[in-house]
Amino acid sequence: MESVTAPTTRGRAYELADEDLRILLLIRHFERTLLELFEQGELNGTTHTCLGQEYVPVALRPLLRPRDFVFSNHRGHGHYLARYEDPHGLLAEIMGREGAVCNGVGGSQHILRDRYLSTGVQGQSLPVATGVALGLKKTDPGALACVYIGDGTWGEGAVYEALNMAQLWNAPLLVVVEHNGIAQSTPTAAQMAGTIGGRARAFGVRHHRVATSDIGRIRDELAPLLRDVRDQCRPLVVEFLTNRVGPHSKGDDSRPPEVIRLAREQDWYRRYGEEFPERMAAFDAEARELVGRVAREVAARPPSVWEDR
């Protein structure tokens, strides 16, 4: 019921597809732009960027299908962009401008589009996703419900109520855990006794740990597991060991410098920059340019209108 990737790349090397690099960088620049806009006082409220974790939804991209439901959380921009490549709609949502996915009502944390839904209350979405999975099983066999949560969210009782029911009733549920070692300011060890793997297994739920950020390898590993979620309606917890490179939200990073340095070191962005500097530079410039244009376009739009209350 348990499997793990080797943390280092062994065996055949995976090529990073242009498409994937493009989306990775789209997300990266989207997030950076948000932090800049915040600093410039252009944005209100709060936002949680996924800097360092962009590869998780990018890796899952071809493994998920349009009829799958995706449940996202507070740190969801990458999840959304990997699914819809719609920086305009998302930025408009965050800035409250015309063309916003949810007319500016939901903002960064509350997005609904087709079969994609996020909420700002941690843990709440797991039982909901379980219900959706049970529904899909009847009306859309082969489709699954995927729900993203962080390591800290394993503090919520709702997680266990949901895992229990998902396993009892064979829900095609995929729980993607972005284990970045921290919840807001609290290191995982200070908020979690035991392990995520142990907790999944305790409910009879299959668990797989992904210790690499190599997108091709991740897909190879996950493809057969996701097949079982779909075909056998067998719930699955996939735990990504990942790194939060940025602050929790806007500049609130109280981690010791050493920890931040380590996170940065493991950042795919840095690694790719070293591995293939020229290709990176070209794609990076393109993404930066694109997001910059999006930001200017969206900023120039009139405020969003909310009619269908």
Place this chain on the structure above:
Amino acid sequence: MESVTAPTTRGRAYELADEDLRILLLIRHFERTLLELFEQGELNGTTHTCLGQEYVPVALRPLLRPRDFVFSNHRGHGHYLARYEDPHGLLAEIMGREGAVCNGVGGSQHILRDRYLSTGVQGQSLPVATGVALGLKKTDPGALACVYIGDGTWGEGAVYEALNMAQLWNAPLLVVVEHNGIAQSTPTAAQMAGTIGGRARAFGVRHHRVATSDIGRIRDELAPLLRDVRDQCRPLVVEFLTNRVGPHSKGDDSRPPEVIRLAREQDWYRRYGEEFPERMAAFDAEARELVGRVAREVAARPPSVWEDR
């Protein structure tokens, strides 16, 4: 982190002390009397008898100390009687008569006396007991908080939130699980994926399974474990594999006859009756007589008065 008893008695045989037999039978007759009183229409509301499970609190009796907190649940008469040997106060509480432990306000499910407290909402008491354990650790080192729950209660998210915190913060918490294979009408397999042991371990919490109803053996097994709870503030889940011999509450037993028969076969009452018929008969008659007298006395009392609202 895991240990189990052998289900059958091997090695040295344990003598059942008179004292233990007396209390076992006190509880047994108390519960039987309740069901009779219900049938006769003498009681109102509902009640959950612990028929078949009496030995659990009796085994724990000498292992718990007056300064320990005990948290009980809906099926708590045995827990109370094993601690206080006070059938008058409890029956008065259930019948709403003078001398009731809680003036008839709490009834069967909501009892408070010194450091004993029960509530009717399943799972609620685990976080509370964790808090009490943390408090005791500071002001009463060596004391623990013991909380009784059933197998079905493992459906509640509160259980996991509490286990996590208890383990993270080294709370002297003892969770006693009376795993009787059923929750109201639902067999454990239909409401629990995985196992109780796995769930405790998933939170790093030590787990011990008791598969015997031999009181002396249980005490031998648990004594060192409870010492660690007290001295090392190491949380512990003790899972008793036990049998609900009676209905869930009053006559609502929808189990197949075969299952009920099996439960009855394992009943200590039947076994002791075979093992030492004469001693049993004598003690049994005494307990029956005692509880009968208590019931008559309490029934003759005026209604309880509730002043300190």
Place this chain on the structure above:
Amino acid sequence: MRVAENLNLALHQAFESDPAVHLLGEDVADPYGGAFKITKGLSSRFPDRVLSTPLSEGGIAGVAAGLALAGHPAIVEIMFGDFAALAFDQIVNFAGKSVSMYGRRLALPLVVRCPSGAGRGYGPTHSQSLQKHFVGVPGLSLYEISPFHDNRVLLPRILGRAEPALLFEDKVLYTRQMFGDGIVDGVFSFDLMECGTARVFLDDPDTFDCVLIVPGGLAHRAVAAARTLMLEDEISCLVLVPARLYPFDVEPLLPALSRAAAICVAEDGTAGGTWGGEVAHQIHRRLWGRLRRPVTLVHAADTVIPTAVHLEEQVMVREGTITAALRETLSD
């Protein structure tokens, strides 16, 4: 027909008429059929659509919301309504919010059934009426069963709105008979107003001294109070029993209310931020200057609901609590 049976039939019909409807709850499957037997027979007829759940009130509400989101109208039975407290987040902060917080209306056909109320000796954590705690959440409607409202009409109407709703069900009412054919007893008749509110009257719905407004669980006590007031005090009462508690529209009741010498709203549960307070406020604002006296609210005593019968009686709203309140009101 007993109310429990009527509700059971309503559930069966909901399952028959829409093959997507699901029901979830603890011990709801046959042969047990739920703690109050309201779901009897459902799991035998529709085994795939009835989920007998673990003890996970919050989780169940969430799973049901998920089913609803995926197009399967979902009904939840919370074994004792008190435990809806455990599902408060899912009901108020997910289901209730999601219908509007994404910037457009979202369909979410979810009904959370809450067996409520005291009078059966179940004690402080199994006898509450938590209606008031759920009042005033945009997108979340509150209903209550009554002996006047056929649940075979009410339930499809609730589900048809495709919005999250709570359905409160008085546990004592389960054991009583439904009223039919406009007859309450030899003395009182009833009809349903166009807005859905039931009105109980003596001979003529337009002739009365006082108006009593109560949710369904109090219907029998209110009618009994009306009877007593008629016999002993020659005060005639119109009893109004709405099926939907929130949002509450006082408009259609104004003609009757404006003629009343006294208006009393009685409800189970303690005072403070209640449904009755909401109704009273609407009446005060709409009929200001035309009311002879303020609306009287009747509640349970300001404490927990004790277990022992004699204590429970001291605390609960009884027929006598209502008659006494109306007498006092009229004597002002």
Place this chain on the structure above:
Amino acid sequence: MRVAENLNLALHQAFESDPAVHLLGEDVADPYGGAFKITKGLSSRFPDRVLSTPLSEGGIAGVAAGLALAGHPAIVEIMFGDFAALAFDQIVNFAGKSVSMYGRRLALPLVVRCPSGAGRGYGPTHSQSLQKHFVGVPGLSLYEISPFHDNRVLLPRILGRAEPALLFEDKVLYTRQMFGDGIVDGVFSFDLMECGTARVFLDDPDTFDCVLIVPGGLAHRAVAAARTLMLEDEISCLVLVPARLYPFDVEPLLPALSRAAAICVAEDGTAGGTWGGEVAHQIHRRLWGRLRRPVTLVHAADTVIPTAVHLEEQVMVREGTITAALRETLSD
């Protein structure tokens, strides 16, 4: 001194004066010091008594109740008050009940702090004012911080009652200054009535046209409305800001209220079963026949709190919402 700082000092003093006091909450430890920095410095000074918790709002409330039960007064910080929904069972059905459901009073010194309110663009699930959902639970008191009430006085008083309480804290208020020395600004003064309610007045607390009652989070908006009404309409308002919202005792306010041409209660959150409704009901009953008009309630619009600033402003109670409501009331 900023309100956040005052509250922080109050917590430090509570820890100094009672070595049994504990505080629990998510990310409350240094250097983070809580999402709103209210607990800054506490964990450094009292490392054994500050528990930075996992994400487990329900569990935390339970653990805190357990500490209180074992004699350790406990303060919980719910990071965003909205998540108190997850602790609803523990707060209402354990802590609130346990003080009386065992047939005698039980001490349970527990304070659940709820940073609340909109205006900071946090969106529908991080901006609510859930006060009304907790109103009317016997044994559970509700307080709200204000710029007039020194938390170094308020907090010990709450803890001293040794009963479960919720303390609502407006998130925007955190960033404002406390008022001291009876001075609000060049125009308005304030004092504290004996009952603890703050009153803001022009020259003389006994001379005014209207009364505005608001919880602390609305204090600035209410005072601003009073200022506008004075300058633009020559209407003078007395603003009343109670620290304890529930139980609410209207008695000491009656002399002032009975002289008002209009009374308005403004509160954040949507209409329906609100604290303001409760206050209004008490006023209507006590001053029936002496009021010129019914109490006006002011609420947020009947929907979720949207994220975008321009939308949030459409929904929230603003100064203008209050002035408009009072103008309309007076023109009736």
